[in-house]
Amino acid sequence: MDYNEKGYLSGNSLCQYVRAWAEKVGVMKYIRLNTTVEQVIRQGGEKYSWKCRIGDDKILLSKKLIVATGISSTPRYPDLDYSKFLGPAIHHRYFGERYEELVSENVKEVVVYGASKSGLDAVMQLAEAGKNIKWIIRKEGRGPPWILDLRGSRSDLTLMRIFNALAPSTYQDDGFPGLHYVFKQTFLGKAVQKYALQKFRDLVIKGYKLDSPDLDERLAPMVSNHSPIWHYNVSGTDNYDTSLYDRICSGQIEVIRDTITSLDGTKIMLDSGTSLTADAVVFATGFKTTMPFFAEDVAMRIGLPSTKYTEEYLTKWTHLETEANKKIYKANPILQTAPKPPPYFLSNHEAGKLRLYHYILPTDPEFLDGSLVILGSFSAASTLQSAMIVSLWAAAYMVGKIELPSQEEIVETAAYEIRTHQIKTPGMVNDLPWISFDFLAYSTMMLKELGLNPWRKGRWYDELVSPYTCQDYGDLAREWVEEHGTVENFDNTRNGSDSI
Numbered sequence: 001m002d003y004n005e006k007g008y009l010s011g012n013s014l015c016q017y018v019r020a021w022a023e024k025v026g027v028m029k030y031i032r033l034n035t036t037v038e039q040v041i042r043q044g045g046e047k048y049s050w051k052c053r054i055g056d057d058k059i060l061l062s063k064k065l066i067v068a069t070g071i072s073s074t075p076r077y078p079d080l081d082y083s084k085f086l087g088p089a090i091h092h093r094y095f096g097e098r099y100e101e102l103v104s105e106n107v108k109e110v111v112v113y114g115a116s117k118s119g120l121d122a123v124m125q126l127a128e129a130g131k132n133i134k135w136i137i138r139k140e141g142r143g144p145p146w147i148l149d150l151r152g153s154r155s156d157l158t159l160m161r162i163f164n165a166l167a168p169s170t171y172q173d174d175g176f177p178g179l180h181y182v183f184k185q186t187f188l189g190k191a192v193q194k195y196a197l198q199k200f201r202d203l204v205i206k207g208y209k210l211d212s213p214d215l216d217e218r219l220a221p222m223v224s225n226h227s228p229i230w231h232y233n234v235s236g237t238d239n240y241d242t243s244l245y246d247r248i249c250s251g252q253i254e255v256i257r258d259t260i261t262s263l264d265g266t267k268i269m270l271d272s273g274t275s276l277t278a279d280a281v282v283f284a285t286g287f288k289t290t291m292p293f294f295a296e297d298v299a300m301r302i303g304l305p306s307t308k309y310t311e312e313y314l315t316k317w318t319h320l321e322t323e324a325n326k327k328i329y330k331a332n333p334i335l336q337t338a339p340k341p342p343p344y345f346l347s348n349h350e351a352g353k354l355r356l357y358h359y360i361l362p363t364d365p366e367f368l369d370g371s372l373v374i375l376g377s378f379s380a381a382s383t384l385q386s387a388m389i390v391s392l393w394a395a396a397y398m399v400g401k402i403e404l405p406s407q408e409e410i411v412e413t414a415a416y417e418i419r420t421h422q423i424k425t426p427g428m429v430n431d432l433p434w435i436s437f438d439f440l441a442y443s444t445m446m447l448k449e450l451g452l453n454p455w456r457k458g459r460w461y462d463e464l465v466s467p468y469t470c471q472d473y474g475d476l477a478r479e480w481v482e483e484h485g486t487v488e489n490f491d492n493t494r495n496g497s498d499s500i
C-alpha cells in the first residue's frame with residue numbers, strides 16, 4: 001500500500017485492496033469483468049421478472065435485479081464540436097484510460113473545462129505531472145469548487161449527531177427531536193444555526209488565508225460567496241501533497257472564468273472574444289444521472305430521469321413536490337435563505353430527478369414486488385458507512401423483511417426526500433441526491449426499519465458528540481441474522497438466475 005505525504009491511500013493501492021478483499025471473501029467467481037449490460041427488460045407476470053442483454057446475443061434472466069452502476073458512468077459533454085481540435089480532447093471519464101497520452105512529452109499546455117470534482121482532480125493530477133493548466137470555469141456556472149482540509153478530526157463533524165441537529169435536515173426523528181426543535185424553530189436556536197452555517201465558510205476561507213487583504217489576485221476567482229454547506233459549489237477533500245492555491249499563485253494553473261465557444265487546431269476560442277492555445281483538453285463537465293439500459297417509459301415509472309415523461313406523470317409529481325416544499329420549509333425555516341440554483345440548471349431539459357423511496361426503491365407499485373433495488377443513487381458523508389447500511393436494507397427488502405408503508409406514503413416520502421435534497425443543496429439540483437450532515441439521521445431511520453439498534457454509542461453524550469465510524473456499524477449483518485435468521489429456500493442470485 002502506498003500513501004501520499006498527507007496520509008491518503010493512492011488510487012492504485014485502493015484498487016489492489018479491493019481486489020484482495022474480493023478474492024478473500026470469494027466474490028470474484030461471481031463477477032463477469034469487462035461485461036456491459038446493454039438493455040434491461042421488465043417481464044411482468046413471468047417467472048423471471050428481469051431480462052438483461054449483455055453484448056449482442058447473450059441474455060440473463062433473473063428474478064431479482066440490483067442496479068449499482070453508479071453515477072459517473074455516462075459522460076456529460078459540452079455542446080461543442082471538438083472534432084477539429086488536433087490534440088487529445090477527452091471527457092474525464094476516460095482520464096485513466098488515456099492518461100499516458102495526456103502526460104506525454106508533446107503535451108505541455110492542457111485546458112481543463114469545468115469546476116467539478118473531476119475538474120479539480122484533473123487539474124491537480126496534470127499539474128503534478130508537470131503540465132501547465134488553463135482551468136476554464138464557465139461564468140454562468142456554479143463557480144470554483146471548495147477544497148476542504150479534512151485531516152484529523154475535521155472529517156468527523158459530519159458524523160456527529162450534534163451537527164445533524166444543527167444543520168438543515170431531511171429527517172429529524174433521530175432520538176433528539178428537542179435539539180432539532182431548538183435549532184430549527186426557536187428564535188435563539190435559529191440565530192445560532194445561521195451563525196454556524198456562515199462561520200463554516202469563514203473557517204474554510206481563513207484556513208487557506210483566502211480572506212487576506214493582500215490576496216494574490218490570481219486566487220480571486222476561487223473564492224465563492226456561498227458557504228460549502230449549501231453545496232452550491234462542488235467541494236472536494238484537499239488530499240494532494242501540493243496545495244492547489246500555491247500552484248495557482250505560481251502560475252502553473254491559471255483560472256479563467258469564461259465559456260469555450262469553439263475549438264480548432266490547437267486554438268480554443270472563448271466567449272469573451274479572446275483565445276488561447278492548448279495541446280490537450282479535458283472536459284470535466286460532469287456525468288448524466290441516467291441508467292440508459294432501461295427503456296425511457298420504464299425509467300420514468302421506476303423514478304429515474306427519462307426523456308419520455310408523460311403529462312399525467314408530471315402533473316402528479318408537480319403536485320407531490322409542491323406539497324413536499326411546504327413541509328420542508330416548515331421543518332427547516334432556514335432553507336428559505338438557501339441560495340437559488342443557477343438559472344440555467346432549471347432549464348436543462350436533459351436533467352431529471354431520481355424519484356426513489358429512501359433513494360433506493362421505485363415508487364410505481366408494479367416495481368415494488370421485491371425484485372428491484374437501485375443502489376448508489378446518492379452520495380453520503382461517508383460512502384463506506386452508508387454502503388453497509390443501504391445494502392443490508394436492500395437485501396432485507398428483497399427477501400421480504402422490510403415492511404413498506406402505504407403507496408400514498410411511499411410517493412409522498414420520495415417527493416419529500418428529493419425536494420429536500422434539491423432545496424438544501426442548490427448546486428446539485430441536476431445531480432444525484434447529496435446526504436451530508438443528514439447521514440446519521442438517515443442511517444437511524446434505515447436501521448430502525450431493519451429492526452436494529454441505531455443508537456450504538458451507549459451514552460447519550462457520546463451519541464451527540466462522538467463521530468460514527470465503520471467500527472460502530474461493524475456487526476450489522478450478523479446482528480440482523482441473529483434477529484431474523486438466514487433466509488431459507490430463498491432464490492438467491494445463484495439459483496434464481498439462468499443464463500441462456
Ligand SMILES: Cc1cc2nc3c(=O)[nH]c(=O)nc-3n(C[C@H](O)[C@H](O)[C@H](O)COP(=O)(O)OP(=O)(O)OC[C@H]3O[C@@H](n4cnc5c(N)ncnc54)[C@H](O)[C@@H]3O)c2cc1C
Nearest residue numbers: 035036037038068069070071072073117118121293376383
Ligand atoms: C472525479 C470523482 C472524484 C471522486 N472523489 C471521491 C473521493 O475523493 N472520496 C470519495 O469517497 N468518493 C469520491 N467520489 C465518489 C465515489 O467515486 C463514488 O461515491 C463511488 O465510486 C460510488 O460507487 P458505486 O459502486 O455506487 O459506483 P461506481 O464506482 O461508479 O461503480 C459502478 C460500476 O458499474 C459499471 N457499469 C456502469 N454501467 C454499466 C453497464 N451498463 N453494465 C455493466 N457495468 C456497468 C461501471 O463500469 C462501474 O464499474 C468521486 C467521484 C468522482 C466522479
